[in-house]
Amino acid sequence: MIPDYRPQFPDGPKPAIGILGCGAIAQTAHLPSYEKYGLDIAGVWSRTPTTAGITERFPSVQRVYSSPEELLSDPDVGIVDLAMPPEDRLKWLSAAVSAGKHVLAQKPLTTDLDGLAPILAEAERRGVRIAVNQNARWAPAWRLATLLVEDGAIGDVVGVTHLHDKPLPPIAGTHFDDVPHMLISDYLVHWIDITRCWLEGKKVRSVQAVDSRVPGQPSTAKNPWSASIQVGCTDGAHALLRVVGNVLTKKPSCPFWIHGTEGTIRGSVLGGPDQLELERDSVATQYALEGQWFVDGFAGAMGELMCAIAEDRQPYNSAAHNVGSLELMLAAFDSAGNGGEPQPASLKL
CATH class of the missing domain: 3.30.360.10 (Dihydrodipicolinate Reductase; domain 2)
Structure with a gap:
């Protein structure tokens, strides 16, 4: 029997996704993959005006946030898809964890492993999961x-x-x-x-x-x-x-x-x-x-995080791993x- 290599998702309701940093890769890979697999997108935010007309192009996107803080404070957002530039990644990773959100963070996660350690400890304390978007897995x-x-x-x-x-x-x-x-x-x-x-x-x-x-x-x-x-x-x-x-x-x-x-x-x-x-x-x-890989790999990375949340375990693509x-x-x-x-x-x- 061939092992099932396709993206896996938990049964029942799934956390809604908020995309923090909705630039080119998010619009060409993240959103198409989430729409293909019927995932719920609470909303998106981008540093640039690239989100103009995005709710028409991607009907699953419910709103465009006016700021990162608005996205992080939205109770409808269960998972933050963090696609901010590497230099800002730990800052917003820490903010998402402090807001009690699970996170799928873009790669490479960081080169500052010392700065990452306290964020992982805080996530463990709060019971939130951090996964890395190593979608090629x-x-x-x-x-x-x-x-x-x-x-x-x-x-x-x-x-x-x-x-x-x-x-x-x-x-x-x-x-x-x-x-x-x-x-x-x-x-x-x-x-x-x-x-x-x-x-x-x-x-x-x-x-x-x-x-x-x-x-x-x-x-x-x-x-x-x-x-x-x-x-x-x-x-x-x-x-x-x-x-x-x-x-x-x-x-x-x-x-x-x-x-x-x-x-x-x-x-x-x-x-x-x-x-x-x-x-x-x-x-x-x-x-x-x-x-x-494009776009099923992106769905696989998000699906593994969702399964880990549902099963109360660390995801295979966890930040610690x-x-x-x-x-x-x-x-x-x-x-x-x-x-x-x-x-x-x-x-x-």
């Missing part, structure tokens, strides 16, 4: 791969490999210009996070990362277009994540491989329909997958900032 191929790994389908994981074989999204002239080592500290966070999930329980020995400009990269693109990250574990398991640049291809994809002691999982995301194959005992099983991914990213960031010097690490994944 619910990209169909990655989600099913995770469930297969957890079920022991390939034995102990030996290696994880990712290749970004597709064009980069628009970067030059965007806020990414001001993000140091942007591919490592922001764009690749989803790949770092899912790799951490597949290596769950292992101890990291070292992390090495490099990023560089590539031939033909325009001067207007301030950040490097190429990056690679290598992770070595104490038991010999390893991972490699590679972005080669702005790939020119008619067949874009992001292939990945998970090699284990008893089999191999190989697949692809972000190139049309997701693909996944499990090979074990010389038998290859191919899975026909429903849905895509995400700390391990952030620590891995920060080690890679430090390595890139030191000319690619391997960074010794004693992280438990």
